[in-house]
Amino acid sequence: MFKKKPSIEHEYMQYNSDDVIGEHAPKTSFLSTIIRLLTILILLGILIIGGVFGYRYLQDDRSVKVVDTKPEPTPTPIVKVTKEQKMYTQDEMQAIMQMMMQNLEKQPKVESTKTTVEENTQSKEAEDLLIASLENMEADFMEDIHLATEINETDSTKEITQSSSDKPVDNYNKVVVDKTTSPYDKVDALSLEIGRLVKEMEDKKSTKKSTYTQSITKEVRTRKDAMRIIIVKKGDTLSKIAKRAYGSALAYDRLYSENPDLAKNPNRIYVGQRLRIPLAENK
C-alpha cells in the first residue's frame, strides 16, 4: 500500500493534467477498484437506509396530539378548604389513603406538592392543611398519569417502527380489497356464485322484507352516515388530520365531501374549526 503512494500521487497529477482519462484508467490496481466499489456501495446503502427510515419517521409522525371530541382531562383545581369539608365518607377516605400510598412511592413528588400546599394554606389549622395536601396530591397524581401515558406513547411508536417489516398495521387495520369479477380460487368462485343467488333473490322479493331485516338495514345506514367531529388544533394541517382519521396523510380528499368549504380552499383551516370526518369508506 505504502509503496504505491508515489504512484497514486503521480496518477493524481495525471488526472489534473489535460491527459485523457482513458489512458489513466488501466493503471489503477485491482485492490483500489474494490475499495472504491465498496465505499460507493456502502454510501448507497446508507442513503437507502436513511431514506427508508426517514420515510417511516414521517409516516409515523407522532408529534401531533390526537384531537378527539372528548375534552382533555384537566387537572382538578386546587380546592379551597372550608370547615364543612372535614367530613369524609368511608369511600373518600379509602380513596385518599390509596392516593397517599401511591404518592409515597414517588417521594420527590410528594415533597414538592407539600411545599406548594403550605404556601397556599398558611393561615389554616394543621388539620386542614393535611386534608388540603391530600387533595392537592390528587391533582398531581393525575398529572403523573398523563406523563406516564405520554411516555408510553413514544415507546410504543418505537416498537411499531421496529416491528413493521411487512406492511405496517395502522390504527384502523383495514385492508381495502378490489371487487373482482373473475374468481381467483374455489372459495372465490363460491362467493361469486352465492352473490349471484343473492341478487336473484333480491330481484324477486324486493318489496317483501321482514321487520327484523328492515330494522337492521336501518342500522347499516346509520353506520354509513356515522361521523366524528374533530376540532382543529394549532399546527394542524389537512394531511395531519387525514393521517389521524384514516391512517394515511394522502386521504385528505375524503374530508372534502362533508366539508364543502375545504374543497373550495383547502388551505383555509383555522384553530377551533370543527371538521366533520366521515367514517365509512366512500363509495
Next chain:
Amino acid sequence: MKSLCILLFFTVSLFGKENVLVKITEDVPYLYVNHMGQKIKVARIQDTNNILSDDYTKTSRACPPFCIHPTKINDEIQTIAEVEVTNFLKDKVPTQKGIVIDARLKSWYELETIPSAINIPYILIQEADKNMAQKIFSLLGMKVQKSGKWNFDTAKELVVFCNGVWCEQSHHFIEGMLKFGYPAKKILYYRSGFQGWKLLGLTTVVQKENKK
C-alpha cells in the same frame, strides 16, 4: 460481488428482524389468508395505546330486535371464540375444508368484514325453498346421490358470524341451514362476531367497488 453480498446480508438482517409486540396468540403472531385473490396479513393493531374510537363502539341499540343472545344457539351447535376462529383460518380455510361465513346482509359485508369470509346473507337461506337450499348446499360441498339423497360427508365446515352478541343474523342463518338438514356438527357459531373481532384490533377487509 463479495461486498455486495455482505451488504445485502446486512440489509436483510436489519429489516428481516421481526418483533411483533401484539400477537394473536402466544404462538401465532399473525397469519395470512386469501380474500378475493388478495393475500391478506391478519394481525392485530400494534399500537398498545390504541382504543376503538369509531366503529363498533356503540353501546346501545333498541332491543328488540338488537337483544343480547345466549351463548348457545342450541345444544348441537358449537359456539367458538377468536382463537378457534384464527386456528380455523390457519388450518381449515387454506385446505378448503372450511369456510368462514358472514351471515349479515350484503351491505354490512361490503362495509367491512373478516378476511377470507364469504357472504351468505341469512335471508337467502331463510326464504329459500328446497331447490335453492340444494343449490347453496352443493356450493358448500354437499353431494346429491343418484337416489336423490343429500350426502353431507364432503360438506365444508362453517364458521358463522354476524355483528356480535346483540345480533341475531347468524341465528336466522343457522336455523335455516338446520331446517334443510345441514349437519349441525359442521356448523360453528362465532358469537362475539364482528364486534369481537374489531375489539381485538384484528385485520378487517373493506370492499371497494371497481369503477370503470
